[in-house]
Amino acid sequence: xxxxxxxxxxxxxxxxxxxxxxxxxxxxxxxxxxxxxxxxxxxxxxxxxxxxxxxxxxxxxxxxxxxxxxxxxxxxxxxxxxxxxxxxxxxxxxxxxxxxxxxxxxxxxxxxxxxxxxxxxxxxxxxxxxxxxxxxxxxxxxxxxxxxxxxxxxxxxxxxxxxxxxxxxxxxxxxxxxxxxxxxxxxxxxxxxxxxxxxxxxxxxxxxxxxxxxxxxxxxxxxxxxxxxxxxxxxxxxxxxxxxxxxxxxxxxxxxxxxxxxxxxxxxxxxxxxxxxxxxxxxxxxxxxxxxxxxxxxxxxxxxxxxxxxxxxxxxxxxxxxxxxxxxxxxxxxxxxx
Ligand code: NAI
Numbered sequence: 001x002x003x004x005x006x007x008x009x010x011x012x013x014x015x016x017x018x019x020x021x022x023x024x025x026x027x028x029x030x031x032x033x034x035x036x037x038x039x040x041x042x043x044x045x046x047x048x049x050x051x052x053x054x055x056x057x058x059x060x061x062x063x064x065x066x067x068x069x070x071x072x073x074x075x076x077x078x079x080x081x082x083x084x085x086x087x088x089x090x091x092x093x094x095x096x097x098x099x100x101x102x103x104x105x106x107x108x109x110x111x112x113x114x115x116x117x118x119x120x121x122x123x124x125x126x127x128x129x130x131x132x133x134x135x136x137x138x139x140x141x142x143x144x145x146x147x148x149x150x151x152x153x154x155x156x157x158x159x160x161x162x163x164x165x166x167x168x169x170x171x172x173x174x175x176x177x178x179x180x181x182x183x184x185x186x187x188x189x190x191x192x193x194x195x196x197x198x199x200x201x202x203x204x205x206x207x208x209x210x211x212x213x214x215x216x217x218x219x220x221x222x223x224x225x226x227x228x229x230x231x232x233x234x235x236x237x238x239x240x241x242x243x244x245x246x247x248x249x250x251x252x253x254x255x256x257x258x259x260x261x262x263x264x265x266x267x268x269x270x271x272x273x274x275x276x277x278x279x280x281x282x283x284x285x286x287x288x289x290x291x292x293x294x295x296x297x298x299x300x301x302x303x304x305x306x307x308x309x310x311x312x313x314x315x316x317x318x319x320x321x322x323x324x325x326x327x328x329x330x331x332x333x334x335x336x337x338x
Contacts, residue, residue, distance in 0.1 A: 024050065024051065024269070025053075025269060026053040026054065027051055027052055027053055027054070027096045027097070027265055027268065027269070028052075028053065028054040028055075028056065028094050028095045028096050028097075029046050029049075029052050029054070029055055029056070029077075029095065029096065029097045029098075029099065029261060029265075030055075030056040030057075030058060030091050030092055030095040030097070030098045030099070030134075030137075031043050031046065031055070031056070031057050031058065031099045031101070032058050032059075032088075032091070032098065032099070032100045032101070032102045032126050033058075033059055033100060033101040033102025033103065033142075033143070034057035034058055034059050034063055034066060034067075034081075034101075035057075035059035035061065035062035035063050035065075035066050036059065036101060036102070036250075037105065037247050037248075037250035038101035038142060038249075038250045038253045038254050038257065039057075039059065039066075039101050039102075040066055040254075041250065041251055041254035041255075042099065042101060042253075042254040042257045042258060043055065043057050043066060043070055044070060044073075044254075045254055045255065045257075045258035046077070046099075046258060046261060047070050047073050047075055047077055047079065048073070048075055049077075049258065049261075049262055049265070050075070050076050051262065051265040051266070051269065052076065052077040052265070053076060053077055053078070054077055054078050054080070054094075055070070055077045055078070055079045055080070056080050056082060056090075056091040056092070056095065057070070057079065057080065057081050057082065057091075058081075058082040058083075058087065058088060058091035058092075059082075059083065059102070060083070060084060060085070061083060061084070062083070063081040063082060063083045064081045064083060065081075066081065067079050067080060067081025068081070085125075088126075088129045088133075089129065089132070089133045092129055092130060092133035092134045092137070093133050093134060094134065095133075095134040095137045096137060096138065096265070096268060097137060097138045097140060097261055097264050097265060097268075098130055098134065098137045098138070098139050098140065099140040099142065099171075099257055099261055100123065100126060100139065100140065100141050100142055100143050101142040101143060101253070101257065102122050102123075102126060102143055103115065103118065103119035103122045103123070103143040103144065104118050104119060105144075105240075105247040105248040105250075106144070106236070106237075106240050106247075106248045107240065107245050107247075108240055108241050108244060108245060110240070111203065111204070112144040112145040112146075112147075112202070112203040112204075112236075113145050113148070113203065113328065113331075115144050115145060116145055116148060116331065116335075119143050119144060119145070119149060120148065120149065120152055120332070120335045122143065123141070123143050123149045123152050123153060124152055124156055124335075124336065127139075127152070127153045127156040127157060128156055128160065130157075131156065131157055131160030131161075131162045132160070135157075135160070135162035136164075136167070137167065138167050138168075138169065138264045138268070138300050139153060139167060139168050139169065140169050140171050140257065140260055140261055140264065141153055141168070141169065141170050141171060141279075142171045142253065142257055144202070144203075145202075145203055145328060146170040146171065146172065146201070146202040146203070146279055147170075147201040147202060147203050147206060147279070147289075147325055147328035147329060147332070148328045148329065148331050148332035148335070149170070149332065150168060150169075150170040150279055150280075150289055150332070151288070151289055151329045151330075151332030151333050151336070152332040152333075152335055152336045153168055154168055154281065154289075154333075154336075155332070155333055155336030155337060156336055159336075164299075164300070165280065165281035165301070166299050166300035166301040166302075167299070167300040167301075168280065168281070168300075169260070169264070169278045169279070169280055169294075169300075169301075170201075170202060170278060170279025170280070170289070170291065171202075171256065171257055171260050171278065171279075172198060172201075172202045172207075172277055172278060172279050172291045173256035173257065173259050173260040173276060173277070173278075174235075174236075174249060174252060174253050174256035174257075175198040175202060175207050175209070175232060175235070175277075175291075176196065176197075176198045176256070176276075176277050177252060177255065177256045177259070178231075178232050178235040178252075179196040179198050179209040179211070179214075179228075179232045180194040180195070180196050182228050182231050182232060182235075183196055183209075183211060183214055183218065183228060186218070186220060186224055186227075186228055187214075187218025187219070187220055188218065189216045189218050190216075193215075193216055194214065194215070194216070195214065195215050196209055196210065196211060196213070196214040197209075197210045197213055197277055197292070197293050197308070198210070198232070198277050198291065199277065199284075199290070199291050199292045199293075199307060199318075200290065200291055200317075200318070200321045200325060201279060201289075201290070201291055201321065201324075201325045201328065202279060202291065203324075203328065204233055204234075204324070205233060205317070205320055205321050205324060206321040206324055206325045206328070207232060207233045208229075208314065208317045208318060208321055209228070209229055209232045209233075210307070210308070210310065210314055211225050211228060211229065211314075212225075212309070212310065212311040212313075212314060213308055213309070222313070225311075225313065226313070229313075229317070235249075236248055236249055239252070259276075260276055260278070263276045263296050264296055264300070266296070267295075267296030267297045267298065267300070267302070268296075268297075268298060268300075270297075270298055273295070274295065274296040274297070275293050275294065275295050275296070275305070276293070276294060276296065277291055277292060277293055277294065278291060278294045279291040280292075280294055280301055280304060282304050283304070284304060284306055284307060285318075285322065286322075287322060287325055287326055287329065288329060289325075289329050290325070292304060292305060292306070292307060293305040
């Protein structure tokens with residue numbers, strides 16, 4: 001939109017070209033865990049994003065095949081595959097955005113916190129490498145439990161002296177994607193027009209969709225709002241159970257991860273009014289990290305937006321989620337400092 005308005009207002013051909021090339025700068029995106037269930041379709045979607053000029057696909061194994069496959073797609077970005085820890089530095093060097101879907105997913109009966117023991121260590125190692133090779137990158141944390149992995153990343157970056165709260169994001173976009181889909185279905189409103197903020201964290205009751213602020217307005221009863229809230233909170237478990245031991249959401253997560261990374265890239269490139277919900281360092285509540293609407297800009301977080309007016313039901317949900325979210329945050333901080 002901004003490119004168009006700039007070019008049409010300018011009468012000079014040279015100026016027009018100048019703006020066009022300025023508007024799409026080179027951007028390197030690295031995906032860590034790129035050979036996994038989320039990583040592969042996410043890599044595909046990032047390959048389709050015209051804002052990306054270089055796509056680095058890193059995993060501990062199987063990346064050469066994924067990279068060769070995706071590299072044949074005739075879109076802008078160059079694709080490079082990196083396999084094994086020895087190549088992690090090269091994958092990260094010069095990255096503007098690093099997306100992390102590395103780690104194990106849930107099986108039926110597991111909570112996201114059950115993944116902590118394995119994924120905390122994976123995230124720690126990857127963040128140490130980010131601090132060393134691309135400390136300026138925007139980090140999009142997908143690996144669960146996000147409520148703990150984001151605080152872990154913050155602590156690792158603090159230890160390395162590279163922490164910038166504007167550049168660290170827990171990806172909660174899938175909660176927003178689900179809330180929009182479920183709301184549109186129930187409220188019979190066009191899904192493409194729906195907006196619903198989702199705040200709090202990314203696990204069970206810490207996921208708090210604010211349907212009272214949803215647009216367009218749909219005429220839903222309190223019971224329907226309660227059911228929609230619950231379905232949004234349990235959306236991940238719905239997929240885990242349907243996959244019956246074969247993992248958790250991968251395709252919808254890849255979509256959500258691609259939407260969030262695209263917003264980060266647009267912000268970096270100077271687009272105005274890029275707003276997405278994300279789990280970030282925050283003063284919106286007394287908790288040190290919290291998901292809410294965030295305005296993205298040239299340095300990452302431009303502004304953490306407040307909660308806006310809440311219904312009584314949402315106020316209650318907010319108070320209920322705080323102790324769990326607080327303890328997940330503390331667990332991450334403690335792990336990183338042990
Ligand atoms: P997956 O098991 O299919 O893929 C994970 C990939 O990570 C594998 O290719 C594995 O080799 C790789 N990996 C493991 N250790 C690594 C390391 N040290 N460095 C680089 N790569 C490494 O799992 P899936 O389904 O792709 O899920 C990945 C993570 O995303 C899980 O933690 C899952 O819970 C989380 N997730 C988060 C969501 C969110 O909304 N934030 C939604 C769905 C899943």
